[in-house]
Amino acid sequence: MTQDEIFNKVQGVLVEALAVDDDEVTPEAVLTRDLGAESIDFLDIVFQLEQAFGFKIQPGELFPENVAQNPEYVQDGKVTPKGIAELKSRLPHANFAALEADPAVERVAEIFTVEAIVKFCERKLG
Numbered sequence: 001m002t003q004d005e006i007f008n009k010v011q012g013v014l015v016e017a018l019a020v021d022d023d024e025v026t027p028e029a030v031l032t033r034d035l036g037a038e039s040i041d042f043l044d045i046v047f048q049l050e051q052a053f054g055f056k057i058q059p060g061e062l063f064p065e066n067v068a069q070n071p072e073y074v075q076d077g078k079v080t081p082k083g084i085a086e087l088k089s090r091l092p093h094a095n096f097a098a099l100e101a102d103p104a105v106e107r108v109a110e111i112f113t114v115e116a117i118v119k120f121c122e123r124k125l126g
Contacts (some may be wrong), residue, residue, distance in 0.1 A: 003082055006121050010114060013048040017041055027115040030087070037112075049117070062120055064090045079103040087118065093119035100120045 001009075011025040018035050031037040037045070042063050050057055059065065064087060067073050073083030079099065087108070088096055094111040 001125060003118065003122065006125070007114075007118050009052050010049070010121060012116050013045060013052050014114065014117075017044045017048050025114055027113065027118065029114045030108040030110050031112045031117075035114075045067070045117075049121065053121055053125065060090065060091075061065070074105050077105050079105055079108060081089065091116070093117075093123055 007027070011022055014020065014025045014031075014035060015022050018031075018037055018041060020035050024035060029035055031041075031045075046057050046062055049062075067079075067083060067087060069085070073080055073086055079087070080103075084096060084100060084103065087094070087099075091111065094116040095113070096111060098110055099107050
């Protein structure tokens with residue numbers, strides 16, 4: 001599949017899962033901030049991606065679990081360098097530039113962009 005074909009499938013999944021218009025689903029769109037995704041939506045997104053692409057996504061593979069609760073990874077409301085390294089190892093498809101510039105824990109959700117999901121799907125299909 002080409003990147004455009006993958007993007008179009010991801011866009012369809014997100015339109016369905018989040019009840020947004022397709023023109024809102026741009027590569028730069030952040031799932032939470034721009035598309036209104038909540039934690040329960042992430043389960044639906046994973047399920048629909050599995051159906052659309054025919055691969056299995058393991059728990060925590062696309063969206064990490066329990067990172068914020070680990071005191072080695074988060075201290076005083078900031079993601080530690082060890083936490084960022086752990087996220088990078090778990091999420092090689094995400095862009096961490098903004099989080100590295102401002103490691104406030106509430107900014108972790110901003111790494112989950114449409115582009116990150118497209119890259120994740122490319123890796124799974126590759």
